[in-house]
Amino acid sequence: MKDMFCFQCQQTAHNTGCEGNAGVCGKKCDTANYQDELTGALIGLARAAKSGHPTDNTHKIILEGLFTTITNVNFYNDTIKKLTAKIHQERARINAEKFEDYDMKCLWEDNEDIRSLKSLILFGIRGMAAYGYHAMALGKMDEEVNQFFYEALYAIGEDLRQDELLPLVLKTGEVNFKCMALLDEANTSAYGTPVPNTVSLTIEKGPFIVVSGHDLHDLKLLLEQTKDKGINIYTHSEMLPAHGYPELKKYPHLKGNFGTAWQSQQFEFHNIPAPILFTTNCLMPVRESYKDRVFTTSVVSFPELVHIGEDKDFTPVIQRAIECGGYEEDTPMTGINKGTTVTTGYAHGTVLSIADKVIDAVKSGKISHFFLVGGCDGAAPGRSYYTEFVKQAPKDSIILTAACGKYRFNDLDLGDIDGIPRLLDLGQCNDSYSGIKIALALADAFECGVNDLPLTLVLSWYEQKAVCILLTLLYLGIQNIYLGPTLPAFVSPNVLNILVENYNLTPISTPEQDLEKILA
Template identity: 50%
Template sequence: MENSMFCYQCEQTFGGKGCTKSGVCGKTPEIANLQDLLIYQLKGISCYAKPLIEQGKIIDKDIVKFVENSLFTTLTNVNFDAEAHVKLLVESQRIKEILRDEAPKAEYPAAATYDLSGEKEIMLKDSVKAGIMYDEELDADIRSLRSTILYGLKGISAYGHQARFMGYNSDQVDQFYFLGLEATTNDNLSLQDMIRFTMRTGEMSVEVMKILDEGNTSKYKNPSAHKVNVNIKKGPFIIVSGHDLRDLEMLLKQTEGKGINIYTHGEMLPAHGYPELKKYKHLVGNFGSAWQNQQKEFDGIPGCILMTTNCLMRPRETYKDRIFTTSVVGWDGVKHIDTNENGTKDFSEIIDKALKLGGFKENEETKEILVGFGHNETLSHAGEIVNAVKEGKISHFFLIGGCDGARPGRNYYTDFAKMLPKDCVILTLACGKYRFNKLDFGTVAGLPRLLDIGQCNDAYSAVRIATALADAFDTDVNSLPLTIVLSWYEQKAVADLLALLSLGIKGIYLGPSLPAFLSPNVLQYLVDTFGIKPISTPEEDLKSSLKQAN
């Protein structure tokens, strides 16, 4: 039994059904099963937390932080280190017992009453009952909605973790971790109840993105349009990947004046738009392309890499000694940089290593792309945009964004962007933009045709922009000449999609394939209620979106 698993939380899942032998992401059955058991423990903790919340008690923020970090640890491509999972599991039992003592005496589900053994071998045996498919009698639609809520919560936890690290959090979201997780164990909830919880997960996703936006823009000021060099410079360097701006800022401070170049990578690219980060002269550019090309791009480079959040792939031997992880990220045998008691980190080890490696030998010719079109920057042009639409200079807006991945079908997004008529504006966010962000789309009505709104959490910015435009035209978002084309890969994209649905946004194109955890009935419900459309061909989808607009 021990060498099998079942996981279908991401888009690359085997055969579009589920990974059963090992994860396409690189996780072993051992890691997958420890993650199942950790989620089971979090559900148990939540069963005791819920009645306490109903009595008006505030759950200790250290417990919230533990649940948030544990959820994030199990997100796709974050942590592959068995020992890190065992540590979290042991801690989960301690927390469960604290809440069990406080909670009212009643009948609780098996996830709550279960007691974890301290031994990894027994944990792995016990993990069978934590598996997604363990209860064979469970209604397929209930299972589907439970999974959707859980994956939405994992996405929310990634954003919540990032915000909390900067000192920002939402009590409402903190409470919902427990209420949402409890709902996934509660056999008394009807299909309608579960649909309501799914939409509530979307509302919490909007809320957490708003808090994160507040944190990022208060600390680093509102992003503004900035050019970023995407080629390399001579000298020692560190590449910073992931999403965590505070990690980047700490590293920038600690490397100042040391002759080290700092490059962003993947989802860290939008950092160049923030004035308080851009001011560091040694933040010299962005390295490489989307996350799924990292093994090729990091192969034997003469510098270091710091992984701050998700999107870690199995490190090749050629750079395993120069890649470092921090926060919830982990890979067995890769150096981890811990957070100190006071919330800071000491990056001296990675700094020394980068200096020793010596870096790139010569400069490449500068090639620049434009970033920084968050809601503040884009809406500072609202007058021009509205006029351009009224004068017929801009005919349509396309939001093409989401996570990238390695599947062949993903060139759809490149082809789609290239095919757009010259009077269309492209808004983009998250790493899906690497499919086309180095192409020259020119300008329309004096504005760049490609506006990079930021990271995946900046779906919040996109919503702010859409709502402001709808107000300017005295209409609603669904009546704007706007088409949303989403590429999904992991659970943050699930949170983003639920966020858009909870705001009543309809007619979203979704690809490259549909989530394996959506049952046929749940999918049908989303199609009927929100007009979700699986992508077909770029030609067909472009034709139908422009036809609808007219």
């Protein structure tokens, strides 16, 4: 195969694009090209669906296909090629007419502004597909959301002008807002409304399993299958918010959280005496020192690893935990800032239940500002910005956070304001929905627009779920967003100008300069 081209994530080479034999994420050239072929097949399926009859199975394949191409999800050519073949079979089933796959080179070699707008749409629906997939696992689907995937994929394969693509970019944000609400409803109806919880970072002695990713359904199944077996379960990275859900935290063997954000896994998992189950991204290329203990499920796949199929029988993971035995003694661990516990569970249900208290604190001057500091974490040195920003934020400000970017500061003791914790972890990346709900409720309470609130969004981005969240914020008209650590390589100068002029989207600089500007 020819050299790869990929610029969908923040760590892309030279902030322009990964080319050559492999990407910065570890994805090899042939894998990247197979993922392009899969995406082209999805566009072909969307073309067939325009005059055919897609079913729930078609919707599932669309979600699975888009989710598979998110950064750090699938590194295994065989599973990607099998999924592409399944897409072709579904295309033939729903429509007997012959429809060709789209050649992704047509997109990558297009006019840079068209390429930029189509990339915003494509990467946005990839992120949205992850949310739709998790909701589907809990039996929740939405016809409007499903139909938009076809609309967006079809548009990517068409020769459209800039003025035709711009509305579709914002519609991606609009539909993602509905998709996040769908997932929020799915999670809360299945597991209850999250409640605040302090989570230990100490690993107790004995057999244990570390669960990474975002899929709460997989975690629940594992908790059921390990019940009364003497095996403890620990969350990792984006799975931390599971500790806030009543129907999950009731399992006494859901003990705590292991490690920090995803990008530290290669040294945190080094020689770990336990298996690790990846339910979604972010999987990094697996090192030999723990390769025999890593298991994948759902859309996650990596060569030579044991994959748990749709039957969700986690027996191989359980047996490996017993074989490994765990630590001989309780093993204290810490966060990035040496804290020994972290908190979670401050989703919109909890925060809005004390809305009157929050509003009174604002009116009395005890709370001066709200900062939503969240998003994806990554390995770039510039991400220490977020730690320093939170440390330097005024003592009378509240920090809302979501997604794995919180690991930069979530073990800090920031204290409270009249009993309201200064650090409120809303949950996973999809729980940015909670941040939006809280902002809209505050705007309603103060009878003003969201942009008139003492609220600033300071976001870090890494992969495609952060893209669709950003598009949702733009759709809602939210302005003055600070974005870092770099601006997306796929956003052309002209498209960036549109975002700056209409939404005052601002690249981060230094915590000192940005705080001075925000609070002026």
